[in-house]
Amino acid sequence: MVHEVFPVGPLQCNCSIVGDETTGEAMVVDPGGDLVRIRAVLEAKKLRCTQIVVTHAHLDHIAGARRLSQMTGAPVFYNQLDLPLVEIMDQQAEWMGVALPEVAPPDASAEEGMKISVGGVTAEVMHTPGHTEGSLCLYFPNERLLLAGDTLFKGGIGRTDLPGGDARKILVSLQERLMGLPEQTIVVPGHGALTNIGDELENNPWLIGL
Template identity: 60%
Template sequence: MQRETFPVAPLGCNCSILFDSVTSDATVVDPGSDILRIVGFLAARNLKLRQIVVTHGHLDHIAGAKLLSEQTGAPVVFHPADIFQLSWMEQQAAWMGVPVPKTGPPDIEALEGMKLQVGSETGEVLHTPGHTEGSISLYFPQSSLLLAGDTLFREGIGRTDLPGGDDKQIITSIREKLLPLPEKTRVIAGHGSETTIEHEAVRNPFLR
């Protein structure tokens, strides 16, 4: 499995494109709103988009998911608990000074333990609530890769002061679901630079 990660509008969310050069299958995680860049990347490599996974329902992560789905036919996948986040999308858009995006419920529900196939590699959905009720992380053991959304950052954690946030729950999610992963697991956070499980277990001040 190969990966391309780059920040997308409106708030520099890390969008990841996971793909297999043999099968040409691809998965987009957290498309934000830079759809032209994403579609261009897929087209340049002749990739077939199989699924669009959203780690949680905040606008900066989900804004382009519906449009990307309409353009490619790929289903949108996120946890059903974050359908609630769509109910205040107008307020989120007003805060960010952007148009209200077209959104809708998931085509496929990303529940705990669900398997995600990218070519020959299988990933797993980890339900990691706390930033939002339906926050998920994606773990690919073969690649030693974790896409943590806004649950875990390099020496930080996701904010919990927005609707659906819970400061105790996010710490529980990290301690019970993420820190037990192998220490060398690379962590791609929802924003900012990547890290490792080992680094966060030692250096993250919120986890001491």
């Protein structure tokens, strides 16, 4: 499996490219901007984008998804519960002081338990509401890899004071979904440094409290 993580866009969202070297297929997760760089990484790794996944519909994660889909023909998946955030994308752009991106409803809603594959690499959708109603994580069980979006960070959790946020729900998502994963699971948060479940169980004050 190929896995490249790099920050994109003005808020430095962690974009992941996960690919299968045998088939050359790849998914791009959270293409929040810098499409030239995303396409350059795909080309350097000899991969073609066949799936696009957005962990939640905040502008910094979804901004490039529509354009990347138009460029590659890949479908876009995110949870339909975040459609209200897409409908206020103009307000999001104003809050963040950036240009309004072209956005659209998902080609298919990414629902709890859904499997998304590229070649022999398969991710399971985990619906983890709290940061937004439709927030999701992608878990790759064979690789023990979690793309956590803005649900879990190194030493912290996603903020819940933005539209769609719910403090109670994010704590339930953390306790019932993420804390039960193997401790060696690598966690790629939506922003910032990578971590793992074991370190967060031991050091993250939000998880210790649970």
